[in-house]
Amino acid sequence: MRGNLSTLSEIIWIRKGDPEKVLVEKDKPSVHYFYWKWDLYKPEDYEPIMLISSSNQEIIVSRYHWIFTMVWNNVVKIKDKAVADFIAGVHTPIILCRKTNVLIMFDIRDFDLESQLMLDFILRILKRKYGRLKGVSEKEIKGYLDKITIVDRIEEKYRFEKEGKR
């Protein structure tokens, strides 16, 4: 179902990546699900991004590998919106931040081997590619309004919730 676009707006700008569509639940417009048919070797890739606004700052939350929650603050803003890169192939969102001080709260022994590997990988990307971010220009970013589709509810297993479904 295609919704009324005038009631919705983009919550971020995209610098890298080209989602096939962006799904938004009509009762929860603060979460946008960036969708690709394939994630390298797996079908159905939903990458949710949630905007949480408080009186003094805006925080963005995203999901990584189903079990990790990534909280982004000190975000780079262009025309009042944050900017995201979706990593080529796997489409993991990286929100561009003014300072990349990555704090990780976990005990690595709690994770299975696949999760340990995935965590190692995202940390490498953040360290090597986003540790010293240079400025972002308006020319590099784009919107996605034309890709937004409003839906009643995202399929349960792909929803972005407190408890992961996988």
Next chain:
Amino acid sequence: MTTKIPLEAIPEKQKVYVKGQWLSVKDVSSKYGKYLAVTPIEILRWLRERGEPVYFSDLVKELNLNKITAYYTLRKLEAKGLIIRIGKRNPLIGLTEKGYYEIESVMFKIKPSMIDIKDLNSLRMEIENVLKMLEIGELDAVNQYFKERATDFKIKTYNLTGAYRLIATGLSEYMFKILAVDEPSKKKSHINQLLQFIDTAKGIIEVAMSLEIDLSTELKLKKIGEFEGKPIYSI
């Protein structure tokens, strides 16, 4: 008058001529009371060949080593986690898991520096064929395959670094899990998990290559505090 020794009579391995006989270097050193110099690798290899722990006194006797030199060499090997000394006086010397795989990799000259997409693609194809063998009830062949491959990857964990080591660890541990269960349906479920892990590893290597990220470096995490008993790290 000197005896001329025909060339073909000289053995291939290093031997020493003693009164009409060719003796090994070890025999000569024992006979003349001269201790041998032995490298740490030779001690590990000898322990690996023995297949069980040995007493310190037997080790120095059998290898004809100077006790003090042997003591210090073994202490260094223990500090690296390659052997373990059990007991104080005349300790029992045993090879650790790390030592076992370290010497295996030296003996078989396996020194990989990375795992690439090609390796994982062929591994995936092999496993898909093994899955077919499982379906027709060839359990022994399936177990034999995973036993060999699990050991290969276990050895690689000692030679690889960074994310490559994590990948090799994951592959070997999933394979050991497959070996640990007898029921074919459980085996199949673990094999599917292994295939999924291979796909994840392939994805990571592919993306890392496109982003020019080196997976062989060690990622250092710095512990900066704790929250509700869980450590907080910074990169």
